[in-house]
Amino acid sequence: MLSNLEKVQTTQLLKSLLQNTSEICAAVVTTLDGHLCAKEQRDEYALERLATMGSTLMSLGDTITAELKMGACRNIISENEGGIVAFMHINQDLVLVTLTQQLNALGMLLAHSRRCAAEIAKLLHNT
Amino acid sequence: MKEIKLVFTGSMGAGKTTAISALSEIPVINTDVRATDEAALRKERTTVAMDYGEMTLSDGQKLRLYGTPGQERFSYMWKILMEGALGLIILVDNAGEHPLQDLDLYLTHFRQYIDSTSAVIGVTRMDMAEQPGLDEYYDYLAQKELQLPIFSVDVRDRDNVVMMLEALVAMLEFAY
Ligand SMILES: Nc1nc2c(ncn2[C@@H]2O[C@H](COP(=O)(O)OP(=O)(O)O)[C@@H](O)[C@H]2O)c(=O)[nH]1
Ligand SMILES: [Mg+2]
Numbered sequence: 001m002l003s004n005l006e007k008v009q010t011t012q013l014l015k016s017l018l019q020n021t022s023e024i025c026a027a028v029v030t031t032l033d034g035h036l037c038a039k040e041q042r043d044e045y046a047l048e049r050l051a052t053m054g055s056t057l058m059s060l061g062d063t064i065t066a067e068l069k070m071g072a073c074r075n076i077i078s079e080n081e082g083g084i085v086a087f088m089h090i091n092q093d094l095v096l097v098t099l100t101q102q103l104n105a106l107g108m109l110l111a112h113s114r115r116c117a118a119e120i121a122k123l124l125h126n127t
Numbered sequence: 128m129k130e131i132k133l134v135f136t137g138s139m140g141a142g143k144t145t146a147i148s149a150l151s152e153i154p155v156i157n158t159d160v161r162a163t164d165e166a167a168l169r170k171e172r173t174t175v176a177m178d179y180g181e182m183t184l185s186d187g188q189k190l191r192l193y194g195t196p197g198q199e200r201f202s203y204m205w206k207i208l209m210e211g212a213l214g215l216i217i218l219v220d221n222a223g224e225h226p227l228q229d230l231d232l233y234l235t236h237f238r239q240y241i242d243s244t245s246a247v248i249g250v251t252r253m254d255m256a257e258q259p260g261l262d263e264y265y266d267y268l269a270q271k272e273l274q275l276p277i278f279s280v281d282v283r284d285r286d287n288v289v290m291m292l293e294a295l296v297a298m299l300e301f302a303y
Binding site (some may be wrong): 001031032033034035049051052055056057059060062063067092093 | 156157158160161162164166173175176196198200201203204244
């Protein structure tokens with residue numbers, strides 16, 4: 001899906017996302033059909049599986065919003081006892097999954113992840 | 128029985144999504160996305176969450192039909208979708224490279240459900256590849272000490288699939 005160069009550049013963007021926002025503890029870019037393209041994390045999460053599950057959840061989100069005629073699905077938020085996970089489209093084929101363990105960091109997680117997704121979309125659009 | 132939940136599983140491209148679209152009386156829920164890997168060579172789109180449809184048999188029995196993604200990386204969905212299911216349909220693409228090995232993957236993963244609920248095997252695309260024949264499938268099951276009905280089906284043909292489902296539902300009614 002992505003060339004090696006694109007993978008390296010995408011990983012760089014995930015790296016800066018984690019460097020600039022200490023609350024975000026992992027970020028994954030996955031294809032919509034569930035293949036991991038790039039990842040970055042502070043802890044040891046099973047990111048391959050998270051990537052595939054991210055594709056499942058994103059497609060369900062798209063299916064639900066289409067059913068309700070609410071336009072495109074921007075993001076899916078999963079708020080949990082131990083943290084928050086956000087899933088969002090980068091473009092038609094790619095999904096960004098990010099997570100934080102801080103329960104009060106939802107706005108920050110969404111804002112920074114959205115910016116990162118836009119940067120990745122721009123990068124891939126230009127290469 | 129009030130409503131029966133059935134699950135279609137099996138190899139990618141075997142026809143799970145096509146079968147549910149052919150059968151359903153309601154607009155199907157479909158989660159196919161563009162395939163980005165080697166699968167794209169065979170099929171443009173692939174299921175990443177589930178298919179869902181509903182139908183009524185001629186005797187009034189209502190069926191809820193779920194389809195799983197085929198690829199093993201989505202096996203967490205297999206477990207989720209089997210929750211509460213009374214019957215399992217394993218579809219195998221006979222035109223795939225190793226149909227019996229494909230079947231083996233699902234027999235292994237779903238063994239617990241096969242033993243506790245009812246299951247049938249539907250071999251699809253036999254018009255594209257005649258071999259292995261159904262007798263080879265029966266031999267293969269015998270090796271695994273399994274006795275399941277095997278059908279050759281063209282899932283594009285509604286009546287064909289209905290016949291297989293009626294057999295499965297009859298097994299269920301017999302078992303309960
Ligand atoms: N020639 C032929 N094609 C079939 C038969 N059964 C299914 N197909 C085709 O095989 C493909 C199956 O794709 P799909 O339903 O997406 O498979 P899934 O991955 O199991 O959901 C479709 O293009 C069907 O039209 C069959 O018996 N003969
Ligand atoms: Mg499918």
